[in-house]
Amino acid sequence: xxxxxxxVVHNNFKPAKAIVDVKDLASFGFFQRxxxxxxxxxxxxxxxxxxxxxxxxxxxxxxxxxxxxxxxEGVAGVVITDKEYPPRVAFSLLNKILDEFxxxxxxxxxxxxEACSYPELQQYIxxxxxxxxxxxxxxxxxxxxxxKIILHKTIESVLERGEKMESLVERSDVLSSQSKMxxxxxxxxxxxxxxx
Numbered sequence: 001x002x003x004x005x006x007x008v009v010h011n012n013f014k015p016a017k018a019i020v021d022v023k024d025l026a027s028f029g030f031f032q033r034x035x036x037x038x039x040x041x042x043x044x045x046x047x048x049x050x051x052x053x054x055x056x057x058x059x060x061x062x063x064x065x066x067x068x069x070x071x072x073e074g075v076a077g078v079v080i081t082d083k084e085y086p087p088r089v090a091f092s093l094l095n096k097i098l099d100e101f102x103x104x105x106x107x108x109x110x111x112x113x114e115a116c117s118y119p120e121l122q123q124y125i126x127x128x129x130x131x132x133x134x135x136x137x138x139x140x141x142x143x144x145x146x147x148k149i150i151l152h153k154t155i156e157s158v159l160e161r162g163e164k165m166e167s168l169v170e171r172s173d174v175l176s177s178q179s180k181m182x183x184x185x186x187x188x189x190x191x192x193x194x195x196x
Contacts, residue, residue: 002027003128004064005040005080006093006121008101009048010111012074016049019075019111020101022121024129040064040080048076056094058087069094074108075101089131093124 005023009016018041025033043066047059051070059066065083067090070076077094105116127133 001085001129001131002082003079003085003090003125004082005037005044005078006097006125007041007044007048007078007080008097008116008118008121009045009076009078010074010108011048011051011070011076012108014049016045016076018045019113019116020118020121022125024125044068044078044080048078051076056091058090067091067094069098071098071102073102075111077101086131089128093128097121097124 003024005021005025007021008019010019021041021044023037023040025036028036043059043061043064047057047066047068048070051057051068053070053072053074056067056069059068060083063082065081065085065087067079067081067087068076069091075098077098079090079094081090100120101116101118104118105111
């Protein structure tokens with residue numbers, strides 16, 4: 001699961017333009033990064049332009065998925081991920097980014113790359129690489145899974161102890177029957193001889 005890029009796009013006009021963005025293309029070869037970055041920028045601007053205000057959608061293109069959320073204010077957020085990344089987490093991140101962006105820059109006339117500095121995107125692309133770290137529901141799910149594993153281990157250890165107890169009980173039953181046989185044999189031995 002990987003996030004490759006996050007964009008905030010001004011989509012009130014055509015062509016849509018990226019206002020701020022951050023990319024993590026380290027997993028690609030050095031000479032491929034420029035072309036892949038351009039493709040992702042083109043993809044984000046295109047899908048932001050074609051997404052109606054208030055709409056959320058995920059567009060799949062080859063090995064990438066572009067999750068887009070367009071707001072009525074004329075701004076859209078785009079997260080480009082691989083196919084395994086959970087869409088719910090991507091849309092949660094987009095909602096957070098767009099809320100922060102529109103609060104910080106309420107005037108759409110100032111939405112230019114030069115006027116908008118949004119360094120938190122770099123932190124988000126790092127934090128949300130692991131969806132479980134960025135999303136509280138996934139954190140709770142992970143904690144539940146860990147608790148379930150601990151319970152399974154505890155149950156297994158109780159069962160192992162139960163098996164050990166069963167073998168001890170079996171051994172005591174064997175010892176009891178052997179003790180009874182020893183007693184009977186000893187009694188027979190002692191009955192033939194009378195000690196005066």
